[in-house]
Amino acid sequence: MPAYHSAFNEETDVRLIGNLSLLPFKTKIRGVAPIAEPGATDIIDETLDLFRANSLFRNFExxxxxxxxxxxxxxFISDCLSKIAASRTPPTQIEATKLLNTLAVDSFPLPGDANFQLNAHYAAPPNRMEADSLRQYLVHARQETAARLVEKLYADGTGKPSKWWTCFTKRRFMNRSLGN
Structure with missing residues (x-):
């Protein structure tokens, strides 16, 4: 069974930096990302939907x-789940929001940086200005993903993270991690 791919691969009117799409998404957080239509599925919804299925794969074309x-x-979602699981006691929803928002804005390597894990598959931004734009976009996307992930993790109302999400903590998509 093959891994699930993005439905946005065929989008033609999307800005590219290197060979990475800067897709629009719905957001309540102020940032640089283009805004998607309110009722449409965006890349973050798609990522959250495909995370559990795709995290089972070691190879991804x-x-x-x-x-x-x-x-x-x-x-990034995998790193978020690892961060939540690293706590001695399961964090509350508010604590998890703070924890993941901090993770979202922490420094991280970009394609082309020496410590970026997947440089073989990504083109480096052509110049410093494009690299800054990519970093701002990814920080915005990470913040929105973290916020939506917390909503999914605590959707059952028990005040504890869902075991159906935290069970993927030890799974590594492509046997990689963005964390250092």
Whole structure:
């Protein structure tokens, strides 16, 4: 069974930096990302939907620039779940929000940086200005993903993270992690 790919690979009117799509998404957080239509599915919804299925795969064939963004976001979700699982006691929803928001804005390597795990599959931004734009976009996407992930983790109302999400803590998509 093959891994699931992004439905946004065929989008033509999307800005690219290197070979990574900067897709629009719905957001309540102020940032640089283009805003998607309120009722439409965006890349973050798609990433959250495909995370559990795709995290079972060690290999992933990249079929377009949206798949590259999907990979980065899946690896970020994996790091978020690891951060929550690292707590001695399960964090409350408010604590998890603070924890993941801090993780979202922490420094991270970009494609082309020496310590970026997937440099073989990504083109480096052509100049410093494009790299700054990519970093701002990814920080915004990470913040929105973290906020939506917390909503999914605590959707059952028990005040504890869902075991159906935290059971994927030890799974590594493509046997990689964005964390250092």
């Amino acid at each position: 990249i079929k377009g620039p949206a798949d590259r963004l999907l990979i980065i976001m899946i690896l």
